[in-house]
Amino acid sequence: MLLKDIHILIGLAAMFLAAAAAVWGTIRFAIPNLRDGIGHLSVKMQTLEGNSMTTSQFKTEFERLESQFQDHKITCQRIVCGRIDEIKVDLRDMDKRRETARKEMVPLHDFDVYKDSMQRHVVSISTKLDRQSDLLSRLDERVLTLLKANGNHKSARRINGR
Numbered sequence: 001m002l003l004k005d006i007h008i009l010i011g012l013a014a015m016f017l018a019a020a021a022a023v024w025g026t027i028r029f030a031i032p033n034l035r036d037g038i039g040h041l042s043v044k045m046q047t048l049e050g051n052s053m054t055t056s057q058f059k060t061e062f063e064r065l066e067s068q069f070q071d072h073k074i075t076c077q078r079i080v081c082g083r084i085d086e087i088k089v090d091l092r093d094m095d096k097r098r099e100t101a102r103k104e105m106v107p108l109h110d111f112d113v114y115k116d117s118m119q120r121h122v123v124s125i126s127t128k129l130d131r132q133s134d135l136l137s138r139l140d141e142r143v144l145t146l147l148k149a150n151g152n153h154k155s156a157r158r159i160n161g162r
Helices: 002-051 055-104 108-149 153-160
Strands: none
Touching: none
16 A cells, blocks of 8 residues: 555656646746737737727718718719710711611612613713714814815924824
């Protein structure tokens, strides 16, 4: 039994030693670090308290921001509504132009008939111009022959282009 009592005493001494080491470690390391941590927290709290505002200040600031929001919202609505009105006017103008163009539009068949008619007129006029050119050439030749026959060679050269 004596051996059992010694074990119990050694166990109690070990627990006492561990408890004493824990208390000494707490006093030596934990408390100073805790004090420094609390110091940092107190500085942060003071900073936050300095930046905080009262309820009335918060309400005033909130009302100011709400007022600015409403003003901005109304301004944006005016801008959008104005732009929509401009687009409506542009669309009406485009519709009028489209209707005017549709009324003035000529069917393709009518255009082809008109084009063929114009081509016939151009060919006819071209043929008439060619005939008139031939007639003028013959007339120039006869006038030249007549001038030569009458002995007027200087006028004949001027007409002939020499």
